[in-house]
Amino acid sequence: MRDDRDTALDEVYLRTVLRVNLTTSLLHFGLFVLVILGGPLVFWLFPSLSTTYIWSLPLPWFYLGLAGFPMLVIIAWRYLRDVEEDEDDFSDLVDLP
Numbered sequence: 200m201r202d203d204r205d206t207a208l209d210e211v212y213l214r215t216v217l218r219v220n221l222t223t224s225l226l227h228f229g230l231f232v233l234v235i236l237g238g239p240l241v242f243w244l245f246p247s248l249s250t251t252y253i254w255s256l257p258l259p260w261f262y263l264g265l266a267g268f269p270m271l272v273i274i275a276w277r278y279l280r281d282v283e284e285d286e287d288d289f290s291d292l293v294d295l296p
Contacts, residue, residue, distance in 0.1 A: 209293070216289040220282060227278040234270045238262045 242249050242259050251258040256265075 212289065212293055216285065219285050219289075223278065223281050223285060227274055227281075230274050231271065234267055234274065238267055 238259070242262075248258050253261045
């Protein structure tokens, strides 16, 4: 049987997991924005980089195709992994007798 103390404790746990998820989301969103805006900003600030070639690819294309996109996939994978770990920790904490 659950009483008011359990309900209040559940609310504290819920607020905690929501705060952790928000922090994780904002951190990964910041990394996402850095990757998305960082490349174009660098190429705008240093136009000579646009004429640089790596393996016969212009540097902006190299960044978009071979560096930027994989970084976004890694950020997304890491975000899912972090959130799942946080939720597993929370569910382990709630399942305690």
